[in-house]
Amino acid sequence: MLEFYFSYCGVLKRLRSGALGGEMDRLAEHFFTLGYKRASATIYLSRIARFSQFAATRCGPMPISQDVVDSYLCTFTTDTPRIGAVSAPGHARRVAPERFLAAVPSVDNDPNAPLLSSFSDYLSRVCGLESKSREGVLLGSRRLLDWFHRHHSGQDLDALTAEHVLAAVEHRLSLSATSGTRTAATSHIRTFLRFLYWAGHHDQDLARVVPRTPHWRLAHLPPRLAWDGVRRAIDMIGATAPVDVRDRAVLLLLATTGIRNGELRALQLHDIHSRTGEVFVRHTKGKRDRVAPLIEEAGAALADYVLRARPKVDSPYLFLSFTPPVAPFKCASPVSRIVRKRLRHGGVELGQVAGAHLLRHSLATQLVKQRRPINEVADLLGHRSINTTALYVKVATSQLAEVALPFPGGVA
Numbered sequence: 001m002l003e004f005y006f007s008y009c010g011v012l013k014r015l016r017s018g019a020l021g022g023e024m025d026r027l028a029e030h031f032f033t034l035g036y037k038r039a040s041a042t043i044y045l046s047r048i049a050r051f052s053q054f055a056a057t058r059c060g061p062m063p064i065s066q067d068v069v070d071s072y073l074c075t076f077t078t079d080t081p082r083i084g085a086v087s088a089p090g091h092a093r094r095v096a097p098e099r100f101l102a103a104v105p106s107v108d109n110d111p112n113a114p115l116l117s118s119f120s121d122y123l124s125r126v127c128g129l130e131s132k133s134r135e136g137v138l139l140g141s142r143r144l145l146d147w148f149h150r151h152h153s154g155q156d157l158d159a160l161t162a163e164h165v166l167a168a169v170e171h172r173l174s175l176s177a178t179s180g181t182r183t184a185a186t187s188h189i190r191t192f193l194r195f196l197y198w199a200g201h202h203d204q205d206l207a208r209v210v211p212r213t214p215h216w217r218l219a220h221l222p223p224r225l226a227w228d229g230v231r232r233a234i235d236m237i238g239a240t241a242p243v244d245v246r247d248r249a250v251l252l253l254l255a256t257t258g259i260r261n262g263e264l265r266a267l268q269l270h271d272i273h274s275r276t277g278e279v280f281v282r283h284t285k286g287k288r289d290r291v292a293p294l295i296e297e298a299g300a301a302l303a304d305y306v307l308r309a310r311p312k313v314d315s316p317y318l319f320l321s322f323t324p325p326v327a328p329f330k331c332a333s334p335v336s337r338i339v340r341k342r343l344r345h346g347g348v349e350l351g352q353v354a355g356a357h358l359l360r361h362s363l364a365t366q367l368v369k370q371r372r373p374i375n376e377v378a379d380l381l382g383h384r385s386i387n388t389t390a391l392y393v394k395v396a397t398s399q400l401a402e403v404a405l406p407f408p409g410g411v412a
Helices: 009-015 021-033 038-059 066-074 079-095 113-125 131-151 162-174 179-198 227-235 242-257 261-266 296-309 333-345 356-369 374-381 386-395 397-403
Strands: 278-281 290-293
Touching: 009 038, 021 038, 021 079, 038 066, 038 079, 066 079, 113 131, 113 179, 131 162, 131 179, 162 179, 227 242, 227 333, 227 356, 242 261, 242 278, 242 290, 242 296, 242 333, 242 356, 261 333, 261 356, 290 374, 333 356, 356 374, 356 386, 374 386
Parallel strands: none
Antiparallel strands: 278 290
């Protein structure tokens, strides 16, 4: 497989002569399978070969230790080549872990680590929170602990008092700009204090002293776009380059089904049912699978993407990144960037909130304006409670005007 990237016999001999020489063909196949371009794979293989030669002088045929890796990285005096060199041992370790000694776990110097680990387990097992939700609560808890240790250095956690809690809450609220962030901050602190009492780390339930902050869910209008702007942005996407074909399918699916960013990334090839015109949505926010309708235009765009533009890699996921390594989107940022890029190219003015969820809000608003029953909109969006969907009723001002009572004494 190495001959696919290099043709000179001398180069091939050098690549296969280091400590990882016997693994270079496996590494070449690794880059080919991940969809790396030939030029990129050649650079990575050259970096690995350089590290392989260095490791051969330090450990010979023995497994490579972390000390050898660290010594190799120390040979680079400037940041740019050092950053590039870091990837070489990483790829080699993933492909041939048997050629490396197991890394010795580092001692965690964070004194709060055991407590927060126990708290994370509590949030998962007792509270049933998903990983994304746990991250926010753990961050709020860490901020409380940092504040306590900073202002009351040397004191144990059982010395925490109601006065301390109120002072910490006041500090956190002073840093919060919106009612939503203030409510989240106090909720996270309250949950952590409740855990301290539940787990026996404190003899008082200090969660009761955390004040409630006012937050009215329906006090603001949802961010949304004019439907003409969404339509124009989709129509301006080209149909020749593979990335354009993918992006058009992404925007059409988001704009016509209202699925969330994470739901889009979790879609697999077998979730698209073209014959019945349905999309099977898994791993939803409400922990319930649902079926979304697939309109003809979106179905045709998906078929064009799968048959003509999707990278030929062995992955069950529908949408893949075109940047090597070719793989499913791991986080929400790439999808949001696609949406922002295509909307701006279509001449749509974007505010601070501009991502995949903006198309979900826009679809719900458009359906309400079309006088679609609110329960149908709730089913499409996957809302458990119709009260969640009621937020979009506020934007239908013309319909609300029709139900307003006449002013007493006004003109009939």
